[in-house]
Amino acid sequence: MSQAASTDIQENKVNKYTLAALAGVPLIMVLGNSMLIPVLPQMAKSLNVSQMQISLIITLFSVPAGLVIPFAGFLSDRFGRKKIIIPGLFLYGLGGLLAGAAALIFKENAFPWILGGRILQGIGAAGTAPIAMAFCGDLWKGKERAKSLGVIEASNGLGKVASPILGALIGLIAWWYIFFFFPVVIAVVILGVWFICKEPETNKQPKKVNEYVGSIKNIFKKKSPLLLTSFFAGSAALLILFGVLFFLSDYLEKKFGLDGVIKGAALAIPVLFMSTTSYVTGALIKKKIKLMKWLVVIGHGLIGASLVTLPLFNNVYIFFAGISVAGIGTGLVLPCLNTLITSSTNKDERGLVTSLYGSVRFLGVAAGPPLFGWLVEKGSDMMFWASASLAVISAVLAFFFIKVKAIQTSQGNNYDSSKQKQSKQTLIMPVKQPFIAYKSLAWHPESNLIVRKPMPQMKKERINEVGQVNTGES
Numbered sequence: 001m002s003q004a005a006s007t008d009i010q011e012n013k014v015n016k017y018t019l020a021a022l023a024g025v026p027l028i029m030v031l032g033n034s035m036l037i038p039v040l041p042q043m044a045k046s047l048n049v050s051q052m053q054i055s056l057i058i059t060l061f062s063v064p065a066g067l068v069i070p071f072a073g074f075l076s077d078r079f080g081r082k083k084i085i086i087p088g089l090f091l092y093g094l095g096g097l098l099a100g101a102a103a104l105i106f107k108e109n110a111f112p113w114i115l116g117g118r119i120l121q122g123i124g125a126a127g128t129a130p131i132a133m134a135f136c137g138d139l140w141k142g143k144e145r146a147k148s149l150g151v152i153e154a155s156n157g158l159g160k161v162a163s164p165i166l167g168a169l170i171g172l173i174a175w176w177y178i179f180f181f182f183p184v185v186i187a188v189v190i191l192g193v194w195f196i197c198k199e200p201e202t203n204k205q206p207k208k209v210n211e212y213v214g215s216i217k218n219i220f221k222k223k224s225p226l227l228l229t230s231f232f233a234g235s236a237a238l239l240i241l242f243g244v245l246f247f248l249s250d251y252l253e254k255k256f257g258l259d260g261v262i263k264g265a266a267l268a269i270p271v272l273f274m275s276t277t278s279y280v281t282g283a284l285i286k287k288k289i290k291l292m293k294w295l296v297v298i299g300h301g302l303i304g305a306s307l308v309t310l311p312l313f314n315n316v317y318i319f320f321a322g323i324s325v326a327g328i329g330t331g332l333v334l335p336c337l338n339t340l341i342t343s344s345t346n347k348d349e350r351g352l353v354t355s356l357y358g359s360v361r362f363l364g365v366a367a368g369p370p371l372f373g374w375l376v377e378k379g380s381d382m383m384f385w386a387s388a389s390l391a392v393i394s395a396v397l398a399f400f401f402i403k404v405k406a407i408q409t410s411q412g413n414n415y416d417s418s419k420q421k422q423s424k425q426t427l428i429m430p431v432k433q434p435f436i437a438y439k440s441l442a443w444h445p446e447s448n449l450i451v452r453k454p455m456p457q458m459k460k461e462r463i464n465e466v467g468q469v470n471t472g473e474s
Contacts, residue, residue, distance in 0.1 A: 014144050021192035022136060022148075023155035025085060026129035028092065028189050030159035031182065032121055033058050033242065033365060034271075035167035037249050038264045039175040046175065047111045051250065055369040058246070060115050062366030064122035066359045072127040073134070073355025080199055081135040088127020089190050093183035095121030100179030117179070122362075129156065130358025134350045137342035138200055143286035149338040150282010157275025157331065161268045164245075168264030219353065223344055225401040230337045231357055233296055233394045235364030237330045240303060240387045243368035244270070244323060247376060247383065256316070269320055270327035277331025285336060292336035296398040299332030304391035311381040329391075340402070 036043075036057055044054040076084040099117030102110040129152075136148040170177045220227060245267055252258040252266055285292050306325040313319070337357075345353045375383035 014140055014148050017196050018139065018198070019136075019148055019151055021189070021196040022132045023151055024189040024192055025089070025132040026152055026156040027159040028089065028182075028186055029125050029128040030156050031163050031185070032061055032092070032125055034160045034163035034245070035170075035178050035181070037245055038164050038168040038267060039171040039178065040246075040249055041253055042171060042175050046108060047114075048108055049111055052370065052373055053111075055246065055373055056115060057118060058242070058369045059366045061118045061122040061125070062362045064119050065125040066362035066366060068123050068126035069130055069355045069359040069362065072131060073353070073358075076127070076131045076134060076355070077350070081131050081138070082193060082197060082199060084127040085131050085135075085193055086190055088124045088131070089186050089193075091124030092121050092128065093124075093186040095119070095124060096179045096182030100176050103176035103179065121182070125362075126355075130355040133338060133342060133358070134354045135197070135199075137350045137354070145342065146286050146335075146339045147282055149342060150279055150285070150335045153282060153335045153338055154275055154279035157271060157278045160271035161275050164267035164271075165261060165264040168261045172260060216353070219345055225403065226340065226344060227353070229397045229401040230341050231360045233300065233333060233398055234337045234357060235360040236390050236394045237300070237303065237333050237364070238361050239364035239368045239371070240307070240326070240391060241270075241274070241330055241368070242365045243372035243387060244326065246369035247372050248323070266320075270323040273324045273327035274331040277328045278335050281332055282335040285339060289340075292340055293398065293402045295332045295336045296402065297395045299329040299336075300391045300395035300398065302326065302329030302332070304388040304395065307384045307391065308388035310384050
């Protein structure tokens with residue numbers, strides 16, 4: 001049994017190749033929006049559309065993804081993670097081909113076709129990053145799970161850092177080249193997931209739909225304050241992030257005359273701070289529930305404090321310092337929420353719960369650009385103060401509704417039940433010479449063997465923990 005235990009511990013170690021393949025999935029997903037942000041003004045001019053209309057390039061990617069994600073999560077719980085991730089990546093690449101071909105063929109009349117390609121990409125994106133998060137939850141536990149989810153979030157952030165610069169570079173050739181870039185990179189990720197990632201085996205039969213829905217209702221009935229607060233906090237953080245990036249793309253060009261790679265690098269500054277903070281946070285939080293709660297509260301507090309002060313100063317350095325602090329706050333929030341959510345359910349329901357979380361995150365991304373575009377028309381001060389208020393509300397909700405003791409009790413019960421299940425397999429071995437058995441145990445201190453003096457009537461028989469006789473026939 002000690003050998004089995006050591007094998008289980010070894011299997012729980014993070015495999016760097018598997019994690020790298022899974023980290024490529026959110027990296028690809030985030031390219032879908034962030035790469036296009038630097039070239040949105042150029043696209044609007046080429047397609048003869050308004051700033052509000054061009055924001056649909058982001059919104060019509062994120063809304064279909066947000067709506068389809070729960071179904072993708074259900075299917076991944078029922079049929080397996082890889083069977084959803086790989087077709088999702090394929091649709092993602094196909095949508096890019098459609099949008100790029102439309103821009104090349106129809107030129108200034110391509111806008112409706114590009115929106116159609118973006119919708120197809122959004123549907124494909126539904127089966128990517130949220131399912132990869134659930135995949136990590138299946139493969140690893142405890143601090144290894146927190147570490148892997150930190151890497152997943154850091155990969156997401158790395159994509160946000162690199163994609164504005166990469167998008168600006170590609171845009172120097174032609175803005176529609178970006179759509180052809182997607183399928184090339186996606187092909188590499190598909191091969192990695194297909195050949196490297198191995199799903200853990202399970203003997204459980206998939207639940208029926210009504211049983212599945214019932215179990216999800218029970219989860220939310222027991223843990224609705226934690227889950228709903230986490231969902232709100234995650235969607236609010238990404239709404240603010242993408243709203244600020246959308247605002248910056250136009251603001252940097254009009255206010256400072258920045259364009260091309262320089263603008264892409266400027267857009268990458270807050271996301272670089274977010275990505276770095278996400279990686280460090282994922283490595284530090286491990287299983288510290290109390291720390292996760294306070295980092296969510298502090299992170300949203302930093303976002304609110306930085307945004308509320310930006311209208312008070314008319315200085316470019318203070319401006320970038322402020323949005324960098326907001327990036328740090330976002331990097332504190334997201335890895336903690338990922339770990340809290342994936343750890344709140346078991347494997348059978350994890351796909352749907354993480355997908356619901358991914359859904360509200362996408363809807364937050366979808367709402368950011370048009371909402372900030374509307375608020376800018378009311379005044380930039382109004383935009384910053386409204387977003388700061390949203391961050392403060394998220395911090396207050398996290399403070400009151402993420403209950404540390406309740407989460408620890410829940411985890412303790414799960415741990416005790418697993419220990420109890422394991423203890424039922426422990427055999428009580430009768431021996432004639434307890435002293436010799438004691439010496440044997442001294443050589444194997446990790447053994448779970450329990451020694452008892454033999455009962456007179458049962459010298460050659462083994463008795464299990466519940467008192468049933470095991471004669472060795474079964």
